[in-house]
Amino acid sequence: MRHLNHDQPEPGNNRLPALPNSYFVQPGELTIEPASSSPGIDYWHLLRKYLILLSLFAVAGAAAGFFSVAFLNPVYQSRALLEVQAPTVTLFKNSGVSGNDEVSQVNIQTQIQLLRSSSFLRRVMERLQLETVPPPPVQNDIFSRLRRRLTTNTQDPMALMTSGLNVALATFDARPINGTRIIEITCDSTSPDIAANFVNTLANEYIEQNSQGRAQNLQQTSQWLSGQLEETRNKLQEAQQHLQEFVQSSGNLFVLQDNTLDNSKLRQLQGELSAIQADRIAKQAKYELVAKTSPEALPGVLEDINVRGYQTRIADLRREAAVLKTTLTPDNPKVKKIEVQINELQITLNKEVTAEIQRIKNDYDVALRREKLLSADYTKQASQVSAEATKASQYSGLKREVETLQQTYSAMLLQANESNINSSVPLGMGTIRLVDPSTPPAxxxxxxxxxxxxxxxxxxxxxxxxxAFLWERMDKSVRTPGHSRTLLNVPELGVIPSIEPRGSRPAWRLLLGRESRNAGEMVGSEVSLDTRVGFWDSAPASQLLADSFRVTLASLMLGNGTRRPPRVILVTSPGAGEGKTTIVSNLGTALAETGRSVLILDGDFRRPRLHKVFDLADTWGLTNILEEGSAAPERFGLLTTVPGLFVMPNGPKSGSISKMLYGSEIRRFFQMVREKYDIVLIDAPPILEVADGRLLAEFADGVLLVLRSGVTDRVAALQAYQQLSEDQTPLLGTVLNDFKATRRSRQGYYNYAGR
Known part of the structure; x- marks a missing residue:
């Protein structure tokens, strides 16, 4: 890393020595982390920032709403309620077909569809056109008067009436009220009288139509019931005659019962046959197992007690023979005796096995024969029961037909009586009732x-x-404290707030209290100095700024508390107009307060401004020293009104800037100012615009990067950081300038400092 190592101070010299490399934040050693998360949002600040915009748009919206009321024609809405009553005539009521909630809801939906039908609405419109009179003009409020002034087209009363009826027809709607038998009918119109008249006329027309339809239905029902009664009576007589003839043809011997003797016998045979089949299957399985088993394995399969006994005795004798053969020869009498016993028992066992197999076969044959006999008996009995079931089915069908016709005939007699009663009810008592007629809305x-x-x-x-949101999203500048730390991953040494103008004073002031001659030359936060004393004045705003620079100085000088501060500091910014001259001037004042001798060097060869800030002559300065090379150290700095603060102007403009920056005289100059002053601050030009600042950084212990809130672009800040990293220039940190602090934070400082 490129860094100058200077000699240690001589004994007795109170100037600070050069710093070790470990004090600085090296750009090449850090990783740039993009600002993945936005800084905290200050909603109060945003509200104050866009208050005028919000107010203008709110007023414009309110005006648009006001004029929309004036330009739109007023619309009146009327409503009426119809009740759908339960019908007095309910066909086949006892059958349970009607009277439930589902049918009731279907009935209501049917009534609504009839109300919306085109033919019905056409009749209503024809009736209204004959009965409705042109409505009188209404409304005399401010919007009506304004509407009459803004609209020049006038219509005759008949055209207004026709328009009102058309609007009512187009906006008519009928809908049910959930959980009730009420239908709500509504319509809109440009006239309140037409709206109310349309709804009431439609309701009355529908009630009259419903009553007429009910009378016609009652008449048709009576005629239909009379014909159906006669036809049902004839069918009933024929069915009774057929049933009587069938009983007589059966000899009156058929008795319809749930359980006849033949049925009981058939079920008994079925149970016995099932048991015999199960027994036969078990014996067949045992017989087939014995038949398929080899003779040697038969004793193990059979379950006879004698066979198992013989098997056990033979096994015992064979074990004894095996024991004797271990000590005796096969010709020994004892061995021969046991073998004779084994042979005799084996012969007896074979006889028992043969007898058991024959017994199993006999059992299987007997079971098979019984199954065949029971199957034949069951088949015969089933044929007999089937013949009787056919007769029973015929008898049941004839009897059921007679009972059904009797029930139908009784129900029709009951409905005929109800129809006669309903036909005597007046037509006004229909199934639709107007519950709440409409009145003209006010x-x-x-x-x-x-x-x-x-x-x-x-x-x-x-x-x-x-x-405002889009504007904020489009704003890619560094705005809030901590943003540069997140963006560049470097320390943020201080935040310099901006101060609202007081009285008639401009918003931006120079360090000494005079207005800026060019707004682009001096931006950011400035504080006025008392030229007689050399310190900031006692105004709360000035004290707030002064303390912010003191905080920045503390961060710059103290580091982590164990390292020594830098002695030559280059102050620059990514671009012009970001307040680096303001920062270096006030920072020099804060350093002078500590009792150090401070030199502020104007390193901007193209646009020097330090001499204007401190009201000094620019007739002789750094350019003269670098070109002539014969200046005495006593001339390295002009004393200002601030004790201990010296300023080296840039001097007259020269056309050989590169020659001065690359020459050997500039190195000797910085060695001499290091010996004379405790702290040297270099006001360098923007690092992204010219190369002067990068060349001057070679002679500094570190660089202080100034970022202006809301002005410095994030990309520019990253480019400046990258440039310093490529040059291997130590970066001390950043200073956020011209930050618009909230009123609460400023008031908190004023309350604390105003004790």
Whole structure:
């Protein structure tokens, strides 16, 4: 890493020695981490920032809502309630077909569809056109008067009436009220009288139509019931005659019972046959197992007690023979005796096995024969029961037909009686009743002035918030404290707040209290100095700025508490107009307060401004020293009104800047100012615009990068950082300048400092 190592101070010299490399943050040793997370959002600051925009859009939205009310024609809404009553005539009531909730809801939906039918609405419109008279003009409020002034087209009363009826027809609607038998009918119109008249006329027309339809239905029902009664009576007589003839043809011997003797016998045979089949299957399985087993393995399969006994005795004798053969020869009498016993028992065992197999076969044959006999008996009995079931089915069908016709005939007699009663009910007592007739509304339901104005205001507010959001999203600058630390991963040494203008004073002031001659030359936060004393004045705003520079100085000088501060500091920024001259001037003042001798060097060869800030002559300065090379150290700095603070102007402009920066005289100059002053601050040009700052950084212990809140672009800050990293220039940290602090934070400082 490129870094100058200077000699240690001589004994007795109170100037600070050079710093070790470990003090600095080296750009090449850090990793740039993109600002993945945005800094905290100050909503109060954003509200103050966009307050005028919000107010203008809110007023514009409210005005748009107001004029929308004036331009839109008022619309009145009328409503009426119809009750769908239970019908007095209910066919086949006892069958359970009607009277439940589902049918009731279907009935209501049917009534609604009839109300919406085109033929019915056409009749209503024809009736209204004959009965309705042109409505009188209504409304005399401010919106009506304004509407009449803004609209020049006038219509005759008949055209207004026709228009009102057409609007009512187009907006008519009928819908059920959940959980009730009520139908709500509504319509809109430009006239309150037409709206109410349309709804009432439609309801009355539908009630009359329903009553007429009910009378016709009753008449048709009576005629139909009379014919059906006669036909059902004839069918009933024929069915009874057929049933009587069938009983007589059966000899009156058929008795319809649930359990006949033949049925009981058939079920008994079925049970016995099932048991015999199960027994036969078990014996067949045992017989087939014995037949398929080899003779040697038969004793192990059979379950006879004698066979098992013989097997056990033979096994015991064979064990004894095996024991004797271990000590005796096969010709020994004892061995021969045991073998004779084994042979005799084996012969007896074979006889028992043969007898057991024959017994199993006999059992299987007997079971098979019984199964065949029971199957034949069951088949015979089933044929007999089937013949009787056919007769029983015929008898049941004839009897069921007679019973059904009797029930139908009784139900029709009951319905005929109810029909006769209903036909005597007056036509006015129908199934539809007008519960709540409509009255002309006093006020239009739309447009609503309060709602339209409120909606317009809210729309304006939302639009302004969207514009502010997009504007903030498009803003790629460094804005808040901590943002540079996240963006560049370097220390943020201080935050310099901006101060609101007081009284008639401009927003931006020079360090000494005079207005800037060019807004682009001196930006950021400035604080006025008392030229007689050399310190900041006692105004709260000035004290806030002064303390912010003191905090920056403490961060710069103390580091982590164990390292020595730098002596030559180059102050620069990514671009112009970001307040580096302001920072270096005030930082030099803060350093002078500590009792150090401080030199502020104007290293901007193209746009020097330090001499204007401190009201010094620029007739002789750094350019003269670098070109002539014969200046005495006593001339390295002009004394300012601030004790201990010296300024080296840049001097007259020269056309050989590169020659001066690459020459040997500049190195000797910095060695001499290191010996004379405790701290040297270099006001360098923007690092991204010219190469002067990069060349001057070679003679500094570190670089202080100034970022202006809301002005410095993030990309520019990253480029400046990358440039320093490539040059291997130590970066001490950043200073956020011109930060718009919230009123609460400033007030907190004022309350604390104003003790």
């Amino acid at each position: 006020k239009p339901y739309k447009p609503r002035p309060a709602l339209n104005i409120a909606f317009g205001t809210m729309a304006g507010l939302f639009l302004s918030v969207g514009i």
